[in-house]
Amino acid sequence: MGRLTGGDPSLLRRINSAVVLHALRAAEAPTLTDLVNVTGLSRPTVEGVVEGLMDTGLVVEAAVDENAARRQGRPARRFRFRVEAGHLLGIEIGPHRIAALLADLGGRVRGSAHVEVSETASADERLDQVRVAVADLLKRSGVARASLRAVGVASPGIVEADGTIRLGTALPQWTGLPLGERLRRSFRCPVLVENDANAAAVAEHWKGAAVGSDDMVFVLAGLSPGAGSLIGGRLHRGFGGAAGEIGALHLLGREATPEEVLSTTGEPLHPLDEAQVARVFTLAGQGDAGARAAVERYLRRLVHDVAALVLALDPELVVVGGWAAGPAGVLEPLRRELARYCLRPPRVEQSLLGEAAVATGALRLALDHVEEQLFAVEGTVTARRRSGV
Incomplete structure:
Protein backbone atom coordinates (compact mmCIF):
# COMPACT_ATOMS: atom_id res chain seq x y z
CA MET A 1 0.00 0.00 0.00
CA GLY A 2 1.29 3.46 -0.89
CA ARG A 3 1.78 6.35 1.48
CA LEU A 4 -1.55 7.71 2.79
CA THR A 5 -2.19 11.36 3.55
CA GLY A 6 -4.89 13.00 5.65
CA GLY A 7 -6.99 13.86 2.60
CA ASP A 8 -6.59 10.51 0.83
CA PRO A 9 -9.98 8.81 0.23
CA SER A 10 -8.36 5.40 0.76
CA LEU A 11 -7.36 6.46 4.27
CA LEU A 12 -10.94 7.48 4.99
CA ARG A 13 -12.16 4.08 3.79
CA ARG A 14 -9.63 2.31 5.98
CA ILE A 15 -10.65 4.37 8.99
CA ASN A 16 -14.34 3.74 8.47
CA SER A 17 -13.73 0.05 7.87
CA ALA A 18 -11.68 -0.24 11.08
CA VAL A 19 -14.32 1.57 13.13
CA VAL A 20 -17.16 -0.62 11.84
CA LEU A 21 -15.15 -3.81 12.18
CA HIS A 22 -14.20 -2.91 15.73
CA ALA A 23 -17.89 -2.37 16.54
CA LEU A 24 -18.81 -5.70 14.95
CA ARG A 25 -16.23 -7.58 16.98
CA ALA A 26 -17.42 -5.98 20.21
CA ALA A 27 -21.13 -6.69 19.68
CA GLU A 28 -23.22 -9.80 19.24
CA ALA A 29 -24.89 -9.80 15.82
CA PRO A 30 -25.65 -6.04 15.58
CA THR A 31 -28.01 -4.57 13.01
CA LEU A 32 -27.06 -1.77 10.64
CA THR A 33 -28.90 0.63 12.94
CA ASP A 34 -26.85 -0.61 15.89
CA LEU A 35 -23.65 -0.02 13.96
CA VAL A 36 -24.74 3.49 12.91
CA ASN A 37 -25.48 4.36 16.55
CA VAL A 38 -22.20 2.94 17.85
CA THR A 39 -19.87 4.36 15.18
CA GLY A 40 -21.55 7.71 14.51
CA LEU A 41 -21.16 7.09 10.76
CA SER A 42 -23.96 7.61 8.27
CA ARG A 43 -26.13 4.64 7.29
CA PRO A 44 -24.95 4.61 3.64
CA THR A 45 -21.34 4.60 4.85
CA VAL A 46 -21.97 1.73 7.26
CA GLU A 47 -23.83 -0.24 4.59
CA GLY A 48 -20.96 0.20 2.15
CA VAL A 49 -18.35 -0.79 4.71
CA VAL A 50 -20.27 -3.90 5.80
CA GLU A 51 -20.71 -5.01 2.18
CA GLY A 52 -16.97 -4.55 1.63
CA LEU A 53 -16.12 -6.55 4.74
CA MET A 54 -18.46 -9.31 3.59
CA ASP A 55 -16.58 -9.42 0.29
CA THR A 56 -13.30 -9.98 2.17
CA GLY A 57 -14.82 -12.82 4.19
CA LEU A 58 -14.36 -11.09 7.56
CA VAL A 59 -18.07 -10.43 8.07
CA VAL A 60 -21.15 -12.55 7.34
CA GLU A 61 -24.86 -12.04 7.79
CA ALA A 62 -25.99 -13.70 11.01
CA ALA A 63 -28.51 -16.51 10.94
CA VAL A 64 -32.13 -15.48 11.41
CA ASP A 65 -34.22 -16.80 14.29
CA GLU A 66 -37.08 -18.38 12.29
CA ASN A 67 -39.49 -18.42 15.25
CA ALA A 68 -38.95 -14.72 15.91
CA ALA A 69 -39.34 -13.99 12.21
CA ARG A 70 -42.74 -15.70 12.13
CA ARG A 71 -43.92 -13.76 15.17
CA GLN A 72 -42.56 -10.34 14.27
CA GLY A 73 -42.37 -10.34 10.49
CA ARG A 74 -39.23 -9.69 8.49
CA PRO A 75 -36.44 -8.94 11.01
CA ALA A 76 -33.62 -6.47 10.47
CA ARG A 77 -30.45 -7.93 8.97
CA ARG A 78 -27.81 -8.76 11.53
CA PHE A 79 -24.11 -9.29 11.02
CA ARG A 80 -21.22 -10.93 12.81
CA PHE A 81 -17.46 -10.89 12.64
CA ARG A 82 -16.14 -14.23 11.36
CA VAL A 83 -13.59 -15.34 13.91
CA GLU A 84 -13.14 -18.44 11.76
CA ALA A 85 -11.94 -16.33 8.82
CA ALA A 203 0.21 -13.58 28.60
CA GLU A 204 -0.25 -12.87 32.31
CA HIS A 205 -1.51 -9.38 31.48
CA TRP A 206 -3.94 -10.84 28.91
CA LYS A 207 -5.51 -13.67 30.89
CA GLY A 208 -3.40 -14.44 33.96
CA ALA A 209 -2.39 -13.00 37.31
CA ALA A 210 -1.73 -9.50 35.91
CA VAL A 211 -5.13 -8.79 34.33
CA GLY A 212 -5.86 -5.15 35.15
CA SER A 213 -2.26 -4.34 36.16
CA ASP A 214 -0.60 -2.25 33.44
CA ASP A 215 2.70 -1.82 35.30
CA MET A 216 4.00 -5.29 36.06
CA VAL A 217 7.04 -7.54 35.98
CA PHE A 218 7.00 -11.22 35.13
CA VAL A 219 9.90 -13.25 36.54
CA LEU A 220 10.76 -16.47 34.74
CA ALA A 221 12.47 -18.31 37.60
CA GLY A 222 14.82 -20.94 36.28
CA LEU A 223 18.50 -21.80 36.09
CA SER A 224 19.22 -18.31 34.82
CA PRO A 225 16.22 -16.12 35.69
CA GLY A 226 14.82 -13.68 33.18
CA ALA A 227 12.10 -11.09 33.38
CA GLY A 228 9.63 -9.31 31.14
CA SER A 229 7.92 -6.06 32.03
CA LEU A 230 4.96 -3.98 30.95
CA ILE A 231 4.95 -0.22 31.45
CA GLY A 232 1.60 1.46 30.97
CA GLY A 233 0.28 -1.78 29.49
CA ARG A 234 2.99 -1.93 26.81
CA LEU A 235 5.80 -4.45 26.63
CA HIS A 236 9.15 -2.86 27.45
CA ARG A 237 11.93 -4.46 25.40
CA GLY A 238 14.61 -1.83 25.84
CA PHE A 239 16.80 -0.32 23.13
CA GLY A 240 18.36 -3.60 22.05
CA GLY A 241 15.81 -6.10 23.32
CA ALA A 242 17.81 -6.96 26.44
CA ALA A 243 15.54 -5.43 29.08
CA GLY A 244 14.91 -7.81 31.96
CA GLU A 245 17.97 -10.02 31.54
CA ILE A 246 18.44 -10.16 35.33
CA GLY A 247 20.20 -13.51 35.12
CA ALA A 248 23.32 -11.66 33.96
CA LEU A 249 23.61 -9.49 37.09
CA HIS A 250 25.97 -11.92 38.81
CA LEU A 251 28.47 -11.37 35.98
CA LEU A 252 28.71 -7.68 36.80
CA GLY A 253 29.68 -8.24 40.42
CA ARG A 254 31.91 -11.24 39.76
CA GLU A 255 29.70 -13.22 42.11
CA ALA A 256 29.25 -16.99 42.22
CA THR A 257 28.03 -18.70 39.06
CA PRO A 258 24.69 -20.58 39.08
CA GLU A 259 26.70 -23.83 39.18
CA GLU A 260 28.32 -22.67 42.43
CA VAL A 261 25.15 -21.19 43.91
CA LEU A 262 23.25 -24.47 43.55
CA SER A 263 26.08 -26.76 44.62
CA THR A 264 25.50 -29.03 47.63
CA THR A 265 29.09 -30.27 47.83
CA GLY A 266 31.32 -27.24 47.41
CA GLU A 267 32.09 -28.28 43.85
CA PRO A 268 30.18 -26.67 40.93
CA LEU A 269 26.93 -28.50 40.14
CA HIS A 270 27.41 -30.49 36.95
CA PRO A 271 25.56 -30.83 34.73
CA LEU A 272 23.55 -27.72 35.48
CA ASP A 273 20.17 -28.85 34.19
CA GLU A 274 16.63 -28.82 35.50
CA ALA A 275 16.76 -32.46 36.62
CA GLN A 276 19.81 -31.83 38.76
CA VAL A 277 18.40 -28.65 40.22
CA ALA A 278 15.03 -30.29 40.92
CA ARG A 279 16.94 -32.90 42.89
CA VAL A 280 18.58 -30.14 44.95
CA PHE A 281 15.18 -28.66 45.79
CA THR A 282 13.82 -32.11 46.68
CA LEU A 283 16.73 -32.76 49.04
CA ALA A 284 16.22 -29.35 50.62
CA GLY A 285 12.57 -30.22 51.25
CA GLN A 286 13.75 -33.42 52.94
CA GLY A 287 15.99 -31.45 55.29
CA ASP A 288 19.40 -31.97 53.67
CA ALA A 289 21.61 -29.20 55.07
CA GLY A 290 23.75 -28.71 51.97
CA ALA A 291 20.71 -28.59 49.69
CA ARG A 292 18.90 -26.15 51.99
CA ALA A 293 21.93 -23.86 51.91
CA ALA A 294 22.00 -24.07 48.10
CA VAL A 295 18.29 -23.20 47.81
CA GLU A 296 18.74 -20.29 50.22
CA ARG A 297 21.61 -18.97 48.07
CA TYR A 298 19.44 -19.33 44.97
CA LEU A 299 16.54 -17.47 46.57
CA ARG A 300 18.82 -14.72 47.85
CA ARG A 301 20.27 -14.24 44.37
CA LEU A 302 16.80 -14.21 42.81
CA VAL A 303 15.54 -11.65 45.34
CA HIS A 304 18.49 -9.34 44.64
CA ASP A 305 17.97 -9.63 40.89
CA VAL A 306 14.24 -8.91 41.10
CA ALA A 307 14.78 -6.07 43.57
CA ALA A 308 17.04 -4.30 41.08
CA LEU A 309 14.30 -4.41 38.47
CA VAL A 310 11.59 -3.36 40.91
CA LEU A 311 13.63 -0.37 42.07
CA ALA A 312 14.10 0.72 38.46
CA LEU A 313 10.51 0.25 37.28
CA ASP A 314 8.31 0.58 40.40
CA PRO A 315 5.74 -1.95 39.17
CA GLU A 316 2.38 -2.52 40.80
CA LEU A 317 2.81 -6.29 40.57
CA VAL A 318 5.48 -8.97 40.27
CA VAL A 319 4.29 -12.30 38.84
CA VAL A 320 6.56 -15.31 39.35
CA GLY A 321 6.52 -18.23 36.92
CA GLY A 322 8.94 -20.79 35.59
CA TRP A 323 9.79 -24.22 36.95
CA ALA A 324 11.38 -22.84 40.15
CA ALA A 325 8.26 -20.93 41.19
CA GLY A 326 6.73 -24.00 42.80
CA PRO A 327 9.48 -26.13 44.36
CA ALA A 328 11.54 -23.17 45.56
CA GLY A 329 8.68 -21.53 47.46
CA VAL A 330 9.82 -18.17 46.18
CA LEU A 331 6.75 -16.04 46.89
CA GLU A 332 7.12 -15.46 50.62
CA PRO A 333 10.89 -14.82 50.49
CA LEU A 334 10.34 -12.38 47.62
CA ARG A 335 7.59 -10.53 49.47
CA ARG A 336 9.65 -10.35 52.64
CA GLU A 337 12.89 -9.26 51.02
CA LEU A 338 11.36 -6.80 48.56
CA ALA A 339 9.75 -5.11 51.55
CA ARG A 340 13.27 -4.62 52.92
CA TYR A 341 14.93 -3.45 49.71
CA CYS A 342 12.24 -1.46 47.92
CA LEU A 343 10.80 1.95 48.74
CA ARG A 344 7.35 0.80 47.64
CA PRO A 345 7.10 -2.99 47.62
CA PRO A 346 4.90 -4.39 44.83
CA ARG A 347 2.38 -7.18 45.16
CA VAL A 348 3.92 -10.58 44.45
CA GLU A 349 1.77 -13.31 42.92
CA GLN A 350 2.35 -16.69 41.32
CA SER A 351 1.62 -17.21 37.62
CA LEU A 352 -1.90 -18.39 36.89
CA LEU A 353 -0.90 -19.78 33.50
CA GLY A 354 1.97 -22.01 34.58
CA GLU A 355 3.85 -23.72 31.79
CA ALA A 356 1.34 -22.40 29.23
Whole structure:
Protein backbone atom coordinates (compact mmCIF):
# COMPACT_ATOMS: atom_id res chain seq x y z
CA MET A 1 0.00 0.00 0.00
CA GLY A 2 1.29 3.46 -0.89
CA ARG A 3 1.78 6.35 1.48
CA LEU A 4 -1.55 7.71 2.79
CA THR A 5 -2.19 11.36 3.55
CA GLY A 6 -4.89 13.00 5.65
CA GLY A 7 -6.99 13.86 2.60
CA ASP A 8 -6.59 10.51 0.83
CA PRO A 9 -9.98 8.81 0.23
CA SER A 10 -8.36 5.40 0.76
CA LEU A 11 -7.36 6.46 4.27
CA LEU A 12 -10.94 7.48 4.99
CA ARG A 13 -12.16 4.08 3.79
CA ARG A 14 -9.63 2.31 5.98
CA ILE A 15 -10.65 4.37 8.99
CA ASN A 16 -14.34 3.74 8.47
CA SER A 17 -13.73 0.05 7.87
CA ALA A 18 -11.68 -0.24 11.08
CA VAL A 19 -14.32 1.57 13.13
CA VAL A 20 -17.16 -0.62 11.84
CA LEU A 21 -15.15 -3.81 12.18
CA HIS A 22 -14.20 -2.91 15.73
CA ALA A 23 -17.89 -2.37 16.54
CA LEU A 24 -18.81 -5.70 14.95
CA ARG A 25 -16.23 -7.58 16.98
CA ALA A 26 -17.42 -5.98 20.21
CA ALA A 27 -21.13 -6.69 19.68
CA GLU A 28 -23.22 -9.80 19.24
CA ALA A 29 -24.89 -9.80 15.82
CA PRO A 30 -25.65 -6.04 15.58
CA THR A 31 -28.01 -4.57 13.01
CA LEU A 32 -27.06 -1.77 10.64
CA THR A 33 -28.90 0.63 12.94
CA ASP A 34 -26.85 -0.61 15.89
CA LEU A 35 -23.65 -0.02 13.96
CA VAL A 36 -24.74 3.49 12.91
CA ASN A 37 -25.48 4.36 16.55
CA VAL A 38 -22.20 2.94 17.85
CA THR A 39 -19.87 4.36 15.18
CA GLY A 40 -21.55 7.71 14.51
CA LEU A 41 -21.16 7.09 10.76
CA SER A 42 -23.96 7.61 8.27
CA ARG A 43 -26.13 4.64 7.29
CA PRO A 44 -24.95 4.61 3.64
CA THR A 45 -21.34 4.60 4.85
CA VAL A 46 -21.97 1.73 7.26
CA GLU A 47 -23.83 -0.24 4.59
CA GLY A 48 -20.96 0.20 2.15
CA VAL A 49 -18.35 -0.79 4.71
CA VAL A 50 -20.27 -3.90 5.80
CA GLU A 51 -20.71 -5.01 2.18
CA GLY A 52 -16.97 -4.55 1.63
CA LEU A 53 -16.12 -6.55 4.74
CA MET A 54 -18.46 -9.31 3.59
CA ASP A 55 -16.58 -9.42 0.29
CA THR A 56 -13.30 -9.98 2.17
CA GLY A 57 -14.82 -12.82 4.19
CA LEU A 58 -14.36 -11.09 7.56
CA VAL A 59 -18.07 -10.43 8.07
CA VAL A 60 -21.15 -12.55 7.34
CA GLU A 61 -24.86 -12.04 7.79
CA ALA A 62 -25.99 -13.70 11.01
CA ALA A 63 -28.51 -16.51 10.94
CA VAL A 64 -32.13 -15.48 11.41
CA ASP A 65 -34.22 -16.80 14.29
CA GLU A 66 -37.08 -18.38 12.29
CA ASN A 67 -39.49 -18.42 15.25
CA ALA A 68 -38.95 -14.72 15.91
CA ALA A 69 -39.34 -13.99 12.21
CA ARG A 70 -42.74 -15.70 12.13
CA ARG A 71 -43.92 -13.76 15.17
CA GLN A 72 -42.56 -10.34 14.27
CA GLY A 73 -42.37 -10.34 10.49
CA ARG A 74 -39.23 -9.69 8.49
CA PRO A 75 -36.44 -8.94 11.01
CA ALA A 76 -33.62 -6.47 10.47
CA ARG A 77 -30.45 -7.93 8.97
CA ARG A 78 -27.81 -8.76 11.53
CA PHE A 79 -24.11 -9.29 11.02
CA ARG A 80 -21.22 -10.93 12.81
CA PHE A 81 -17.46 -10.89 12.64
CA ARG A 82 -16.14 -14.23 11.36
CA VAL A 83 -13.59 -15.34 13.91
CA GLU A 84 -13.14 -18.44 11.76
CA ALA A 85 -11.94 -16.33 8.82
CA GLY A 86 -8.34 -16.92 9.83
CA HIS A 87 -6.14 -18.50 12.44
CA LEU A 88 -3.16 -17.65 14.64
CA LEU A 89 -0.31 -19.68 16.07
CA GLY A 90 1.63 -19.18 19.29
CA ILE A 91 4.82 -21.25 19.55
CA GLU A 92 7.19 -21.75 22.47
CA ILE A 93 10.69 -23.04 21.72
CA GLY A 94 12.27 -24.22 24.95
CA PRO A 95 15.19 -26.35 26.11
CA HIS A 96 13.08 -29.50 26.61
CA ARG A 97 9.92 -29.02 24.58
CA ILE A 98 8.18 -27.30 21.71
CA ALA A 99 4.62 -26.13 22.46
CA ALA A 100 2.10 -24.65 20.04
CA LEU A 101 -1.35 -23.11 20.41
CA LEU A 102 -3.82 -22.57 17.56
CA ALA A 103 -6.51 -19.90 17.88
CA ASP A 104 -9.15 -18.17 15.79
CA LEU A 105 -9.19 -14.43 15.08
CA GLY A 106 -10.99 -13.84 18.37
CA GLY A 107 -8.04 -15.31 20.28
CA ARG A 108 -9.94 -18.42 21.37
CA VAL A 109 -7.71 -21.48 21.49
CA ARG A 110 -8.85 -24.22 19.11
CA GLY A 111 -6.05 -26.73 19.61
CA SER A 112 -2.62 -27.36 21.11
CA ALA A 113 0.38 -29.59 20.59
CA HIS A 114 3.73 -30.19 22.16
CA VAL A 115 6.73 -32.39 21.44
CA GLU A 116 9.65 -33.25 23.67
CA VAL A 117 13.09 -32.26 22.47
CA SER A 118 16.55 -32.96 23.84
CA GLU A 119 18.31 -30.04 25.49
CA THR A 120 21.37 -30.93 23.39
CA ALA A 121 19.45 -30.79 20.09
CA SER A 122 21.02 -28.63 17.40
CA ALA A 123 19.24 -25.57 16.04
CA ASP A 124 18.24 -27.47 12.90
CA GLU A 125 16.88 -30.38 14.91
CA ARG A 126 14.93 -28.05 17.17
CA LEU A 127 13.39 -26.21 14.22
CA ASP A 128 12.47 -29.54 12.63
CA GLN A 129 10.54 -30.35 15.80
CA VAL A 130 8.74 -27.00 15.53
CA ARG A 131 7.58 -27.97 12.05
CA VAL A 132 6.49 -31.41 13.27
CA ALA A 133 4.44 -29.92 16.11
CA VAL A 134 2.77 -27.34 13.86
CA ALA A 135 1.99 -29.84 11.10
CA ASP A 136 0.43 -32.22 13.61
CA LEU A 137 -1.64 -29.44 15.20
CA LEU A 138 -2.96 -28.13 11.87
CA LYS A 139 -3.84 -31.64 10.69
CA ARG A 140 -5.69 -32.56 13.88
CA SER A 141 -7.55 -29.24 13.87
CA GLY A 142 -8.49 -29.42 10.21
CA VAL A 143 -6.96 -26.00 9.53
CA ALA A 144 -5.14 -25.21 6.29
CA ARG A 145 -1.73 -23.60 6.60
CA ALA A 146 -2.93 -20.87 4.21
CA SER A 147 -5.50 -19.88 6.85
CA LEU A 148 -2.79 -18.62 9.21
CA ARG A 149 -2.75 -14.82 9.54
CA ALA A 150 0.20 -14.48 11.95
CA VAL A 151 2.56 -16.64 14.00
CA GLY A 152 4.07 -15.60 17.33
CA VAL A 153 7.22 -17.36 18.52
CA ALA A 154 8.81 -17.14 21.98
CA SER A 155 12.35 -18.28 22.70
CA PRO A 156 15.07 -17.79 25.32
CA GLY A 157 17.64 -15.16 24.47
CA ILE A 158 17.98 -11.55 23.42
CA VAL A 159 15.85 -11.07 20.30
CA GLU A 160 16.45 -8.37 17.70
CA ALA A 161 13.63 -6.64 15.85
CA ASP A 162 13.98 -8.90 12.79
CA GLY A 163 13.76 -12.07 14.89
CA THR A 164 17.48 -12.81 15.05
CA ILE A 165 18.74 -14.22 18.35
CA ARG A 166 21.54 -11.84 19.23
CA LEU A 167 22.52 -13.84 22.31
CA GLY A 168 21.02 -17.14 23.41
CA THR A 169 23.01 -19.33 25.78
CA ALA A 170 20.14 -21.58 26.89
CA LEU A 171 19.90 -23.47 23.58
CA PRO A 172 22.75 -24.94 21.48
CA GLN A 173 23.68 -22.97 18.33
CA TRP A 174 21.11 -20.29 19.19
CA THR A 175 23.32 -17.19 19.33
CA GLY A 176 23.21 -15.45 15.97
CA LEU A 177 20.41 -17.69 14.66
CA PRO A 178 18.12 -15.82 12.21
CA LEU A 179 15.10 -17.48 13.82
CA GLY A 180 12.49 -15.22 12.27
CA GLU A 181 13.92 -15.66 8.79
CA ARG A 182 14.16 -19.44 9.15
CA LEU A 183 10.57 -19.80 10.33
CA ARG A 184 9.14 -17.42 7.72
CA ARG A 185 10.13 -20.02 5.12
CA SER A 186 7.55 -22.36 6.68
CA PHE A 187 4.66 -19.89 6.84
CA ARG A 188 3.01 -17.58 4.33
CA CYS A 189 2.24 -14.97 6.96
CA PRO A 190 4.10 -12.64 9.36
CA VAL A 191 6.25 -14.37 12.00
CA LEU A 192 6.96 -12.39 15.17
CA VAL A 193 9.76 -13.56 17.48
CA GLU A 194 9.98 -12.51 21.13
CA ASN A 195 11.93 -13.37 24.26
CA ASP A 196 10.19 -16.02 26.37
CA ALA A 197 9.93 -13.94 29.57
CA ASN A 198 8.54 -11.00 27.59
CA ALA A 199 5.93 -13.27 26.02
CA ALA A 200 4.95 -14.65 29.43
CA ALA A 201 4.49 -11.10 30.75
CA VAL A 202 2.12 -10.36 27.88
CA ALA A 203 0.21 -13.58 28.60
CA GLU A 204 -0.25 -12.87 32.31
CA HIS A 205 -1.51 -9.38 31.48
CA TRP A 206 -3.94 -10.84 28.91
CA LYS A 207 -5.51 -13.67 30.89
CA GLY A 208 -3.40 -14.44 33.96
CA ALA A 209 -2.39 -13.00 37.31
CA ALA A 210 -1.73 -9.50 35.91
CA VAL A 211 -5.13 -8.79 34.33
CA GLY A 212 -5.86 -5.15 35.15
CA SER A 213 -2.26 -4.34 36.16
CA ASP A 214 -0.60 -2.25 33.44
CA ASP A 215 2.70 -1.82 35.30
CA MET A 216 4.00 -5.29 36.06
CA VAL A 217 7.04 -7.54 35.98
CA PHE A 218 7.00 -11.22 35.13
CA VAL A 219 9.90 -13.25 36.54
CA LEU A 220 10.76 -16.47 34.74
CA ALA A 221 12.47 -18.31 37.60
CA GLY A 222 14.82 -20.94 36.28
CA LEU A 223 18.50 -21.80 36.09
CA SER A 224 19.22 -18.31 34.82
CA PRO A 225 16.22 -16.12 35.69
CA GLY A 226 14.82 -13.68 33.18
CA ALA A 227 12.10 -11.09 33.38
CA GLY A 228 9.63 -9.31 31.14
CA SER A 229 7.92 -6.06 32.03
CA LEU A 230 4.96 -3.98 30.95
CA ILE A 231 4.95 -0.22 31.45
CA GLY A 232 1.60 1.46 30.97
CA GLY A 233 0.28 -1.78 29.49
CA ARG A 234 2.99 -1.93 26.81
CA LEU A 235 5.80 -4.45 26.63
CA HIS A 236 9.15 -2.86 27.45
CA ARG A 237 11.93 -4.46 25.40
CA GLY A 238 14.61 -1.83 25.84
CA PHE A 239 16.80 -0.32 23.13
CA GLY A 240 18.36 -3.60 22.05
CA GLY A 241 15.81 -6.10 23.32
CA ALA A 242 17.81 -6.96 26.44
CA ALA A 243 15.54 -5.43 29.08
CA GLY A 244 14.91 -7.81 31.96
CA GLU A 245 17.97 -10.02 31.54
CA ILE A 246 18.44 -10.16 35.33
CA GLY A 247 20.20 -13.51 35.12
CA ALA A 248 23.32 -11.66 33.96
CA LEU A 249 23.61 -9.49 37.09
CA HIS A 250 25.97 -11.92 38.81
CA LEU A 251 28.47 -11.37 35.98
CA LEU A 252 28.71 -7.68 36.80
CA GLY A 253 29.68 -8.24 40.42
CA ARG A 254 31.91 -11.24 39.76
CA GLU A 255 29.70 -13.22 42.11
CA ALA A 256 29.25 -16.99 42.22
CA THR A 257 28.03 -18.70 39.06
CA PRO A 258 24.69 -20.58 39.08
CA GLU A 259 26.70 -23.83 39.18
CA GLU A 260 28.32 -22.67 42.43
CA VAL A 261 25.15 -21.19 43.91
CA LEU A 262 23.25 -24.47 43.55
CA SER A 263 26.08 -26.76 44.62
CA THR A 264 25.50 -29.03 47.63
CA THR A 265 29.09 -30.27 47.83
CA GLY A 266 31.32 -27.24 47.41
CA GLU A 267 32.09 -28.28 43.85
CA PRO A 268 30.18 -26.67 40.93
CA LEU A 269 26.93 -28.50 40.14
CA HIS A 270 27.41 -30.49 36.95
CA PRO A 271 25.56 -30.83 34.73
CA LEU A 272 23.55 -27.72 35.48
CA ASP A 273 20.17 -28.85 34.19
CA GLU A 274 16.63 -28.82 35.50
CA ALA A 275 16.76 -32.46 36.62
CA GLN A 276 19.81 -31.83 38.76
CA VAL A 277 18.40 -28.65 40.22
CA ALA A 278 15.03 -30.29 40.92
CA ARG A 279 16.94 -32.90 42.89
CA VAL A 280 18.58 -30.14 44.95
CA PHE A 281 15.18 -28.66 45.79
CA THR A 282 13.82 -32.11 46.68
CA LEU A 283 16.73 -32.76 49.04
CA ALA A 284 16.22 -29.35 50.62
CA GLY A 285 12.57 -30.22 51.25
CA GLN A 286 13.75 -33.42 52.94
CA GLY A 287 15.99 -31.45 55.29
CA ASP A 288 19.40 -31.97 53.67
CA ALA A 289 21.61 -29.20 55.07
CA GLY A 290 23.75 -28.71 51.97
CA ALA A 291 20.71 -28.59 49.69
CA ARG A 292 18.90 -26.15 51.99
CA ALA A 293 21.93 -23.86 51.91
CA ALA A 294 22.00 -24.07 48.10
CA VAL A 295 18.29 -23.20 47.81
CA GLU A 296 18.74 -20.29 50.22
CA ARG A 297 21.61 -18.97 48.07
CA TYR A 298 19.44 -19.33 44.97
CA LEU A 299 16.54 -17.47 46.57
CA ARG A 300 18.82 -14.72 47.85
CA ARG A 301 20.27 -14.24 44.37
CA LEU A 302 16.80 -14.21 42.81
CA VAL A 303 15.54 -11.65 45.34
CA HIS A 304 18.49 -9.34 44.64
CA ASP A 305 17.97 -9.63 40.89
CA VAL A 306 14.24 -8.91 41.10
CA ALA A 307 14.78 -6.07 43.57
CA ALA A 308 17.04 -4.30 41.08
CA LEU A 309 14.30 -4.41 38.47
CA VAL A 310 11.59 -3.36 40.91
CA LEU A 311 13.63 -0.37 42.07
CA ALA A 312 14.10 0.72 38.46
CA LEU A 313 10.51 0.25 37.28
CA ASP A 314 8.31 0.58 40.40
CA PRO A 315 5.74 -1.95 39.17
CA GLU A 316 2.38 -2.52 40.80
CA LEU A 317 2.81 -6.29 40.57
CA VAL A 318 5.48 -8.97 40.27
CA VAL A 319 4.29 -12.30 38.84
CA VAL A 320 6.56 -15.31 39.35
CA GLY A 321 6.52 -18.23 36.92
CA GLY A 322 8.94 -20.79 35.59
CA TRP A 323 9.79 -24.22 36.95
CA ALA A 324 11.38 -22.84 40.15
CA ALA A 325 8.26 -20.93 41.19
CA GLY A 326 6.73 -24.00 42.80
CA PRO A 327 9.48 -26.13 44.36
CA ALA A 328 11.54 -23.17 45.56
CA GLY A 329 8.68 -21.53 47.46
CA VAL A 330 9.82 -18.17 46.18
CA LEU A 331 6.75 -16.04 46.89
CA GLU A 332 7.12 -15.46 50.62
CA PRO A 333 10.89 -14.82 50.49
CA LEU A 334 10.34 -12.38 47.62
CA ARG A 335 7.59 -10.53 49.47
CA ARG A 336 9.65 -10.35 52.64
CA GLU A 337 12.89 -9.26 51.02
CA LEU A 338 11.36 -6.80 48.56
CA ALA A 339 9.75 -5.11 51.55
CA ARG A 340 13.27 -4.62 52.92
CA TYR A 341 14.93 -3.45 49.71
CA CYS A 342 12.24 -1.46 47.92
CA LEU A 343 10.80 1.95 48.74
CA ARG A 344 7.35 0.80 47.64
CA PRO A 345 7.10 -2.99 47.62
CA PRO A 346 4.90 -4.39 44.83
CA ARG A 347 2.38 -7.18 45.16
CA VAL A 348 3.92 -10.58 44.45
CA GLU A 349 1.77 -13.31 42.92
CA GLN A 350 2.35 -16.69 41.32
CA SER A 351 1.62 -17.21 37.62
CA LEU A 352 -1.90 -18.39 36.89
CA LEU A 353 -0.90 -19.78 33.50
CA GLY A 354 1.97 -22.01 34.58
CA GLU A 355 3.85 -23.72 31.79
CA ALA A 356 1.34 -22.40 29.23
CA ALA A 357 2.39 -18.78 29.84
CA VAL A 358 5.09 -18.52 27.17
CA ALA A 359 3.08 -20.06 24.30
CA THR A 360 0.02 -18.05 25.35
CA GLY A 361 2.06 -14.86 25.19
CA ALA A 362 3.34 -15.79 21.75
CA LEU A 363 -0.25 -16.27 20.65
CA ARG A 364 -1.25 -12.86 22.04
CA LEU A 365 1.59 -11.24 20.09
CA ALA A 366 0.23 -12.80 16.88
CA LEU A 367 -3.25 -11.52 17.74
CA ASP A 368 -1.88 -8.04 18.44
CA HIS A 369 -0.22 -8.03 15.02
CA VAL A 370 -3.44 -9.04 13.27
CA GLU A 371 -5.44 -6.41 15.12
CA GLU A 372 -2.92 -3.75 14.19
CA GLN A 373 -2.31 -4.74 10.59
CA LEU A 374 -5.63 -6.23 9.51
CA PHE A 375 -8.13 -4.39 11.67
CA ALA A 376 -5.97 -1.30 12.33
CA VAL A 377 -8.27 -0.44 15.22
CA GLU A 378 -6.01 1.72 17.33
CA GLY A 379 -3.87 3.26 14.63
CA THR A 380 -6.68 4.21 12.31
CA VAL A 381 -8.91 5.54 15.06
CA THR A 382 -6.03 7.81 16.06
CA ALA A 383 -5.65 8.87 12.44
CA ARG A 384 -9.39 9.49 12.28
CA ARG A 385 -9.19 11.87 15.21
CA ARG A 386 -6.22 13.69 13.71
CA SER A 387 -7.89 14.12 10.34
CA GLY A 388 -11.12 15.34 11.95
CA VAL A 389 -13.26 12.59 10.41
